[in-house]
Amino acid sequence: MRYTKFTIQNYKGIVGPLIVDTHKISLMPIIGVNECGKTTILQAIFGFDYSNDVFNKTVQHLEDIHNLYETSDQTPIISAEIEITNDEIKDILEELVNDNQWSDKAQAYLGYCKDISFTFAIDRNMRTRKYNIKYRKFTDKNFNHVFAKSIIEKLPFILFFDDFRDNIEEKIEIKKDSDGNLSGWLAIVDRLFRVADENFDILQLPSLEERKQKTILAAVNKLLNDTLTQEWQNFRLDDKEALEIQVDYKQESEMVANGQPVHRHFVRFDVVEKDKDGYKHFFFVRNRSKGFFWFFNFVMKLEFNPKLVDSAEGAIYLLDEPGSYLHASAQTKLCEKLKSLSGTNIVLYCTHSHYLLDPNVIPFNNIKVAEKNPRNFAIRLFPIHQASVSRKNSRSAFQPIMDALKINPFALDINPNECVLIVEGIDDHYAFEMLKGDRNVKILPGVGADSIRYFISLMIAWGVDYRALWDNDPVGAKAKKSAGEFFGEVEYKDKFYLLPHENTKKKKTILQDLFDGDDISIIKKELSLPKNTSFSRVIQSLFHSDKRQHVLKKVSKKTKDNFKRVFMILSL
Template identity: 25%
Template sequence: MKYIEFKIKNYKGIRDEKLKLDTLPEMKIFTLVGLNESGKTSVLEAINSFQNGIKNKDGIIPKDKKMNFNDTVELSAVAALDKSDEKLIKRFCEEKGFLLQEEISKVTITRKLKYKDSKPEGKGLVNSSWIINLNGHKTTSRKKAVERLYDINKELWEEVTTYVEKSIFPRIILYSNFLFEIPPKIYLAKKNKDEATTPKHLLATDDQYFLLIQDILDSLGQDLRVEDHLLNRYLSGESEDLDNINHVLSAMSAKVSEEVFQTWGRVSGIDINGREVTFGDSVKEDADGYYLELKVKEGAKTYLVQERSLGFRWFFAFLLFTQFRKFRKGDPENTLFLLDEPASNLHQTGQQELLTLLDSLTDKSTVIYSTHSHHLISPKWLAGAYIVKNEAINPDEKAITDVMSVRATDIKVDRYFNFAAQHPNQSTHFQPILDVLEYRPSGLEQIPSIAIVEGKFDYYNFSYYSLLNKVGLNFYPANGAGSLDDIIALYLSWGREFIVILDADSAGHREKNRYLKQFGAIVDNKIFCLDDVSSDFKDYTTESLTTTEDREGVVRKIYGSTATYDKTLYNSALQKLYIDGETFKFSKITLGNFKKVTDFIKDKMGK
């Protein structure tokens, strides 16, 4: 099961918005982009509240309605089921005496909290309603007429929906930050100091670090439990049990070292030789209880995590609380992680490293993260990008009356591509993102040289080829052959290197001549059509560089052997290959065509 849509109504400043996660191609990383105070955090909190409850029922009323709010807060989630989910539900129903006869496909749950005079009604009870196709008949029924389970056995219907929600719906986990102060002692159990009562110790099951230890044990795949395989062995005092503790802690240390240092070294390029995480060789005891120590070894020296740099502590906590959380025993697949402004207090290098880490996080999960940093926006994930904007806030407004008034907060959530289409004057494909972030580079910032192409699918064609062949070029998608004026002017004003590659069709030639006339000699040797690269490319578009057979092969690789070529399917399939980093064996003709273009670009840029 996976979430495909969230609906939010009257939650803080969100009046009525949807966040759709069923993209083509399928995405597992979604970005909420917006300025400070735009409402990104409110969106994440609303999604989290759908599953984990509304913590402050008085605090979610829209600000401009606090005086007398008489409406309903609604949080809805739509989830799509796969075949294995349906089998589980059908088996559960059959064991209870009901045979499902129709496909379920998706489930919608809506939470509603009604208010009267700005106070929650019904003692703040949140009501849930379901849309789920539970249609069939009793196993003992002679008549096989299909009926709704809700109509014939409401008690069983409630039992089934409870099972679906607890056992199949993916977990939603919100992390507001990762600046956790990992304690020097992680308690497994606290001693019961009241000698007149039992038990003698109490497991620290409510502590997030206790749960982290159990997650690490689950990741080892050996059915290990904190109480049985660590605590009780220590309490027995037997030499064999103590030796077994040592083996368990060694395995835990090796697993965390692999996940933390190997991953960090891979994305950062830092030499991690001689660095490891250690839990020591045994459970330890003090007057308060029984605990483990988590330390970092670098060569012969051992440090507490708190003694390392801010950047290391952030990444250490991020990897611990995300990579191992996925292994929690009993959790359904496809955990949804909500990350609010991750790495916002780190240097741009750390933020860029996080993009790589997010890719590795999504093998068993989905991520929605918010940001106002351009370093945390990946071109690969723009199909899953949303612009979050508070219509009530004008960043340029300085009037005292505006500052003093109670603003009617109005948080809008719009898919990035829709946002781009609604801003025709912001012509380049990335420009709405840059404008939302109010991004302007400093003179010292390293702005890459780029090859500007006509659109996003040209971008994915060239970027995928460059990825497979390690070409080392940066491509930038515009919004059509005639939309390059702003990005050309921008790069000229920044004094940064660029080149334009247009299709060799009538529109490409027309716009090439217009740009040369408009910008003059300064863009000589910077604006080209494909037939400037090679006379073989006369009348070519970017798509023409790939042979018909290769295009059909790309479609079949993603959509199955029976899929037939369609331009939209091809573009989506190629985009998915690029996003997932999957390989495809192109023909020599296709590879040769792209090599001619990239060699031409490198030659013109002096690379």
């Protein structure tokens, strides 16, 4: 079973219904200016699962849940659409049949779902925190709440990561909360211990003989540091060889009024750093860099999540400004990590960083924009391609992202050791990126032939080696001539090019002409795309497909030679 859609109504600043559809998009960046509602959307989704209520202190998803912009008192509702099989429903109901309190109701519901697979919605009233199942035959509200909780217990977990609110306690007390559960960081630590030894319970640690404690802690420390080392290669923050994490047990005693000692038990994390002479120095995690703090928090929640499910697939990761404290190269690695996570899970994240919107990793149409209406403050969420471009002269294919983030058009990273190839559009960008081989060239897309001229001026101003390439059609030829008249004969001869004609009889050559016709059919077949799929959709689908390298091996020598010829003409 899995989540396929969330609908948010009357929750905090959201009037709604605001829909977050995760059925087809497993990786969804949400962008927008500050205070536009991005975090609120994540909090609402996180709040649907009752097991996350214990994290309210840090996530604050149960605080101020009513819409303060509305004068009428509307009920805040978070609804999730669930895809669940007939067998899964039966298994859950059969468990409830064994509960004397609900046996009759569970038996009745079993009779309603013979040979049926369901996709239905479960509502959560955030005021009462009660659930209701929206299915016409499931009419008993009290039992629906119990049944819904049993379903949610079996669903994949929903995790929330907040760079600015997440905090790691210096020492974590080993005791159950007021509801008799392990919560917060203690639940994460317990999961760490259980992964190290499946028969071990963190509550047992204080009662163990000292040597046994040391044995368990040694296993935990090895597991933790092996895990951190394995993940560290994706996030080059500083010298990992000099750092390790040490998990330790500590007992503290204090005297109460009757003169009897009260013992309290803690687990704590220390960062151990070795200096050049091999001496160890101990620090709290919070004493390290914010980048390391984020990394440790992220890996612990990622690898040792306390909510157990039958399958780890389909989990929902909600990240609020992930990697804000990481440097640029680490954010680039994080972007790749999030893409990898989305292969079997759902990843939603809010960001202001263009490094986490890398078009080579994130499909452009996956990006959503959050926006608050200035008149009634209502929050809405819409696809990036529906975003209005505020600048009169849109010059980049990524202009909507730049506008939504309120960043300058050239928060793009140009490596002075790279040559930049400026092309007309996003399809050119994807095609030349896929077929450039090992050439050290960055492909920069405009939004049409005329937009290339803007980027030429920037390349000249910054002293960057570049080439400008237009389609060999009347529009491209005119734009090239206009650019030559503006920038002069030297640039025109050395830097400006049209796509070469395959033969002298052709009157025009555009990107599609570089591909052999059979290759496009092969790509459609390999990616299971309909026969009438447009050329643009085929190229973009291939670029973001996990099968890209496999499919490119099947592309004909003719197509590869066509691109090779273009790069040779460009002297790249």
